[in-house]
Amino acid sequence: MKINRLEGYFETFKPANLLTMNMKDRIILHVDMDAFFASVEQKERPWLKGKPVIVGGDPRKRHGVVSAASYPARKYGVEAGMPLPLARKLCPHATFVILRDIEKYSYVSSQLVKIFYHFTPAVEPFSIDEAFLDITGCQRLFGTPHQLAQKLKNEIRNELELSCSVGIASNKLLAKLASSLNKPNGLTIISKDQIKNTLYPLKVGKLWGIGEKTCNVLSKFGIRTVGDLASFPVEVLKDQFGKVGEYLHLIANGVDDSPVLVKSPLEKSMGHEHTLPKDTNDPDEISSVLLSLSSMVARRLRRKGLQGRTITLKLRYSDFVTLTRSETIPKPTDSEHKIYRLAKGLASGLKAQSACLDLGIRKVRLLGVSVSNLVRDRFSSQIPLPFPEFYDQKRDVYLAMDKIKDRFGEDSIAWAISLIFW
Numbered sequence: 001m002k003i004n005r006l007e008g009y010f011e012t013f014k015p016a017n018l019l020t021m022n023m024k025d026r027i028i029l030h031v032d033m034d035a036f037f038a039s040v041e042q043k044e045r046p047w048l049k050g051k052p053v054i055v056g057g058d059p060r061k062r063h064g065v066v067s068a069a070s071y072p073a074r075k076y077g078v079e080a081g082m083p084l085p086l087a088r089k090l091c092p093h094a095t096f097v098i099l100r101d102i103e104k105y106s107y108v109s110s111q112l113v114k115i116f117y118h119f120t121p122a123v124e125p126f127s128i129d130e131a132f133l134d135i136t137g138c139q140r141l142f143g144t145p146h147q148l149a150q151k152l153k154n155e156i157r158n159e160l161e162l163s164c165s166v167g168i169a170s171n172k173l174l175a176k177l178a179s180s181l182n183k184p185n186g187l188t189i190i191s192k193d194q195i196k197n198t199l200y201p202l203k204v205g206k207l208w209g210i211g212e213k214t215c216n217v218l219s220k221f222g223i224r225t226v227g228d229l230a231s232f233p234v235e236v237l238k239d240q241f242g243k244v245g246e247y248l249h250l251i252a253n254g255v256d257d258s259p260v261l262v263k264s265p266l267e268k269s270m271g272h273e274h275t276l277p278k279d280t281n282d283p284d285e286i287s288s289v290l291l292s293l294s295s296m297v298a299r300r301l302r303r304k305g306l307q308g309r310t311i312t313l314k315l316r317y318s319d320f321v322t323l324t325r326s327e328t329i330p331k332p333t334d335s336e337h338k339i340y341r342l343a344k345g346l347a348s349g350l351k352a353q354s355a356c357l358d359l360g361i362r363k364v365r366l367l368g369v370s371v372s373n374l375v376r377d378r379f380s381s382q383i384p385l386p387f388p389e390f391y392d393q394k395r396d397v398y399l400a401m402d403k404i405k406d407r408f409g410e411d412s413i414a415w416a417i418s419l420i421f422w
């Protein structure tokens with residue numbers, strides 16, 4: 001009898017620890033900012049508040065698309081992803097803002113993430129204006145999930161003057177769906193007993209991961225709503241779509257075990273150094289080594305999806321005197337040529353300095369290049385790039401070289417000039 005009671009105790013006792021917590025017991029919160037780019041513009045220019053604002057490419061050019069439309073603009077049928085000339089036709093009196101300064105939005109996004117961390121360490125920034133928070137076990141600190149969400153919304157409003165919509169459910173799939181149901185300024189909870197009632201009447205396209213193409217294929221099977229998909233025989237789905245069929249069946253039933261992916265804290269800096277085979281003061285040799293080092297650092301940054309603003313040169317002379325010099329640039333970079341040019345500039349500065357001090361032409365024994373002040377690379381995140389001009393043309397070359405190195409090894413390709421002395 002005693003043993004049975006204990007067994008019962010252990011069955012119901014679930015420690016509030018994310019690692020041991022049963023996936024079914026999770027409480028996941030999804031935050032989605034309302035008309036993010038447009039709202040940031042309105043915050044900067046208060047006279048635009050409550051008015052139709054469309055942020056996107058240059059409306060005079062044919063290929064631009066809408067990145068965000070304020071809610072008054074949406075009343076005219078304007079929506080994100082729409083070609084700008086069409087948006088202009090639908091809502092000619094809107095204020096069109098050209099999306100140029102992506103850094104401005106990234107900064108607001110980083111402020112948002114800071115607020116999320118006030119509530120839980122389990123934060124997965126999902127795009128520039130969306131994030132998943134695992135708030136399992138946060139009740140003692142912040143009250144019910146509803147109360148926590150309200151506090152979070154208030155903090156975002158008070159600190160950043162921005163509005164967001166929040167969804168809460170037992171997994172990411174349902175939380176993301178919930179946040180989309182009552183936009184703008186929504187707070188929607190899908191509890192376990194509401195899953196069927198909420199999910200089944202929705203069109204299948206509302207489910208995360210089901211795009212237009214899949215919708216078209218599913219409609220051929222008479223599947224239009226999530227309920228149609230949920231009740232469709234899973235074996236037939238598997239026959240038709242393989243593994244995807246199984247996935248479709250699961251999501252239609254609101255099942256999703258994917259964890260909130262907590263990103264590891266950013267590394268502080270990244271660098272490489274090289275002791276020269278023979279001490280030298282040949283400027284060409286020093287340049288060549290600096291380019292090789294810069295390439296290695298830049299490649300590591302790109303691999304980790306990082307960019308940095310501070311470039312540091314380390315230089316050790318043959319008498320073991322070691323000097324470091326740094327320069328900070330306004331925009332973060334992962335371009336080897338930018339890093340190289342700065343490192344080379346710093347080396348020239350040191351050379352001029354030693355000439356002033358009449359130290360003679362000192363030979364160099366070791367060179368190092370590092371990059372710090374790191375931020376996540378905006379290209380590796382899910383931010384859509386509205387214009388090609390955001391793109392460093394050389395970046396395609398860097399990425400192609402990265403691919404070649406991934407496949408054939410680090411020595412398979414290099415800049416010609418860096419090969420001379422390496």
Ligand SMILES: [Mg+2]
Nearest residue numbers: 032033034129
């Ligand atoms: Mg949004």
